[in-house]
Amino acid sequence: MTYCVAMRLRSGLLFASDTRTNAGIDHIASFRKMYQFQIPHQREIVILTAGNLATTQSVLSLLNARLQGEGEHLLNVPSLYDAAVLLGRTLKEVVARDAEGGSQRQGVDFGANFLLGGQIQGEGPRLFHIYPQGNFIEATEDTPYFQIGESKYGKPIIDRVVRYDTTPLDEAAKCTLVSFDSTIRSNLSVGLPIDILMLRANQFEQAMKPPHRIERDDPYFLALRDGWSAGLRKVFDDLPNEPWFDA
Numbered sequence: 001m002t003y004c005v006a007m008r009l010r011s012g013l014l015f016a017s018d019t020r021t022n023a024g025i026d027h028i029a030s031f032r033k034m035y036q037f038q039i040p041h042q043r044e045i046v047i048l049t050a051g052n053l054a055t056t057q058s059v060l061s062l063l064n065a066r067l068q069g070e071g072e073h074l075l076n077v078p079s080l081y082d083a084a085v086l087l088g089r090t091l092k093e094v095v096a097r098d099a100e101g102g103s104q105r106q107g108v109d110f111g112a113n114f115l116l117g118g119q120i121q122g123e124g125p126r127l128f129h130i131y132p133q134g135n136f137i138e139a140t141e142d143t144p145y146f147q148i149g150e151s152k153y154g155k156p157i158i159d160r161v162v163r164y165d166t167t168p169l170d171e172a173a174k175c176t177l178v179s180f181d182s183t184i185r186s187n188l189s190v191g192l193p194i195d196i197l198m199l200r201a202n203q204f205e206q207a208m209k210p211p212h213r214i215e216r217d218d219p220y221f222l223a224l225r226d227g228w229s230a231g232l233r234k235v236f237d238d239l240p241n242e243p244w245f246d247a
Helices: 053-068 079-097 155-161 167-184 219-238
Strands: 003-009 013-018 018-021 028-030 034-039 042-051 112-120 127-128 136-138 147-148 194-200 212-214
Touching: 003 042, 003 112, 003 127, 003 167, 013 042, 013 167, 034 053, 034 194, 042 053, 042 079, 042 147, 042 194, 042 219, 053 079, 053 112, 079 112, 079 127, 112 147, 112 194, 127 147, 127 167, 147 155, 155 167, 167 194, 167 219
Parallel strands: none
Antiparallel strands: 003 013, 003 147, 013 194, 018 028, 034 042, 042 112, 112 127, 127 136, 194 212
């Protein structure tokens, strides 16, 4: 399993992903799930992946290989919408190819989800969730974030905190890491390291920075984890007890 979050806020975009993959409790490995594509000062694209590892790696391999060709690819499509169409089409191509031998009927799930976001010169930041079927939806001001993978444990904190208009990227990053901590505590299939990246709106980098990797001994993440746990316990202790049974 995995856990990935992407947000499109007025101030820009935020992406975060864990690195754990597993095929059972005795087969755990780490693979990065965040990929970057850029033409300096012209476009910045980030892709997050979740699902069948063979599928996601094949899709990214094809997208990278086709950057050198004359056809349509991520560095020449005119919009982020067209990039989402291209990713969905490539996903369907890979799944159709790998399912030819009848593995789908034998219970092999080739499905994968992708989050694709970024900015191309001439349009604002955009964010898409591409489903295993190749279709997709776009983030809006009412729904400014997407999650893929093991999403249920981290969703409540994001729903309570993040707002498109008023949440700055640094607060969004803090909220996202708290959601990762909650997920890691409740699900063994999600784990550190975490990759996190911010793209500020309309500020194209000369060279897009690589994601910051948060390891197990990261002092900020450890402080955030301890502070959040202590704060929850304090708030819980301050809440009134039920008034019914001893009345």
